[in-house]
Amino acid sequence: MTDLTRLSIAEARKGLTEKTFTATELTEAYVSAIDAGNAALNAYVVTTPDKAREMAAASDAKIAAGTAGTLEGIPLGVKDLFATKGVHTQAASHILDGFKPEYESTVTANLWRDGAVMLGKLNMDEFAMGSSNETSYYGPAINPFRAEGSEEKLVAGGSSGGSAAAVAGWLCAGATATDTGGSIRQPAAFTGTVGIKPTYGRASRWGTVAYASSLDQAGPIARTVEDAALLLTSMSGFDAKDSTSVNIPVPDFAAAVERGVKGITIGVPREYRMDGMPEEIENLWKQGLEWLKAEGATVKDISLPHTKYALPAYYVVSPAEASSNLARYDGVKYGLRVSGKDITDMYELTRAAGFGREVKRRIMIGTYVLSAGYYDAYYVKAQKVRTLIKKDFEDAFNAGVDAILTPATPSSAFAIGDAKLAADPVAMYLNDIFTVTVNMAGLPGIAVPAGKDGKGLPLGLQLIGKPFDEETLFAAARVIEKSAGGDFAPKQWW
Numbered sequence: 001m002t003d004l005t006r007l008s009i010a011e012a013r014k015g016l017t018e019k020t021f022t023a024t025e026l027t028e029a030y031v032s033a034i035d036a037g038n039a040a041l042n043a044y045v046v047t048t049p050d051k052a053r054e055m056a057a058a059s060d061a062k063i064a065a066g067t068a069g070t071l072e073g074i075p076l077g078v079k080d081l082f083a084t085k086g087v088h089t090q091a092a093s094h095i096l097d098g099f100k101p102e103y104e105s106t107v108t109a110n111l112w113r114d115g116a117v118m119l120g121k122l123n124m125d126e127f128a129m130g131s132s133n134e135t136s137y138y139g140p141a142i143n144p145f146r147a148e149g150s151e152e153k154l155v156a157g158g159s160s161g162g163s164a165a166a167v168a169g170w171l172c173a174g175a176t177a178t179d180t181g182g183s184i185r186q187p188a189a190f191t192g193t194v195g196i197k198p199t200y201g202r203a204s205r206w207g208t209v210a211y212a213s214s215l216d217q218a219g220p221i222a223r224t225v226e227d228a229a230l231l232l233t234s235m236s237g238f239d240a241k242d243s244t245s246v247n248i249p250v251p252d253f254a255a256a257v258e259r260g261v262k263g264i265t266i267g268v269p270r271e272y273r274m275d276g277m278p279e280e281i282e283n284l285w286k287q288g289l290e291w292l293k294a295e296g297a298t299v300k301d302i303s304l305p306h307t308k309y310a311l312p313a314y315y316v317v318s319p320a321e322a323s324s325n326l327a328r329y330d331g332v333k334y335g336l337r338v339s340g341k342d343i344t345d346m347y348e349l350t351r352a353a354g355f356g357r358e359v360k361r362r363i364m365i366g367t368y369v370l371s372a373g374y375y376d377a378y379y380v381k382a383q384k385v386r387t388l389i390k391k392d393f394e395d396a397f398n399a400g401v402d403a404i405l406t407p408a409t410p411s412s413a414f415a416i417g418d419a420k421l422a423a424d425p426v427a428m429y430l431n432d433i434f435t436v437t438v439n440m441a442g443l444p445g446i447a448v449p450a451g452k453d454g455k456g457l458p459l460g461l462q463l464i465g466k467p468f469d470e471e472t473l474f475a476a477a478r479v480i481e482k483s484a485g486g487d488f489a490p491k492q493w494w
Contacts, residue, residue, distance in 0.1 A: 133161025
């Protein structure tokens, strides 16, 4: 029998429908893969094999009865940011030690409704704050890819590094992830996987640990564009429990995948041609445009003039919202508690011990920009910049552009413990330079593997779409996926 863990979700669905194998057999294959590989990749912080077997048995019964859901029997990993009832949910932070919620996030509930199987909770940057998964209390997730001729461990990207590593390393068929400034798209680009951040409001945020509430959005990481479309269809939908959830129908995204790009216009923003951009990133971008043109798309140069302000504005808005959201973690009702001489002392000791360095940094930045003397100078100004960034995109789309093509990241995956990035937080923040604008404007964006660098490491391209037009992104990403035609599977070393 074919190694079941190497099947795409679409292929696995076909095999289950045709009864070539059972959901239990598929799940056992992934459980075995996790047992063999997770110690090396550190993708999962908790595994739930017994729960997975129970869910798989229920899926087999539904398949036999002819009542299978759209993801019946498909084993998935869940980012540790999503509440899973009775199962470890700690946002990869020490401060939520031992927390097991009594409720299920809407996104995961939607997946279980459609028959998916939970394999466990995936590693991530603490509270989703990071671009390399190195801020996790559980240590970094390891990229399944290595540079040719090297055994150096590389980051899997962040904050959804565990999701990307698990999907690329065949430890789950697909994974949930979240994206606040690039946390789906950057890890996907680093690991040769596909990741889509849908339009803000497309998927519910209820039951997902909040980082920056006006920016956070759930989405999937998968091995193919079609798989990402299948997962997003299930994850999406209106939720009355989330005031930012938008009440519009969810299309069958998978039906749009093979639609093609004939007659659509692809915008190329001149501001994304950054100084010092590696030549291989520039060449990949040009190649992506050629592929789209060859399939009937028109390419048009556009300007997004406020792009250069996006990163600084993002690093005002997101820490401000984080400092407010993380105020609830105080050691009183749940999670870590460090005793003190009085309640104020207990708060201070608990938060000092419970939060990691990067989380503390962002809380302090956020508290500073929201303070009385600086609120107008920083936070209000950043929100005004955000409005201008949004208008740049609106102007481009109103001028006839259907989607925008950019690089996904400024480089391939870098080494864990990179001294330059460890010493300079701003250098690390620059990893999000191509992705933060999408969150600031609330738009959908997809990263798709498109080539490799000189070291044999994957590189991705990003497509940005109109609000709630994920279908065009899936169609265009599929053209790039087909045209690239490369093997984006790592050589197994773990």
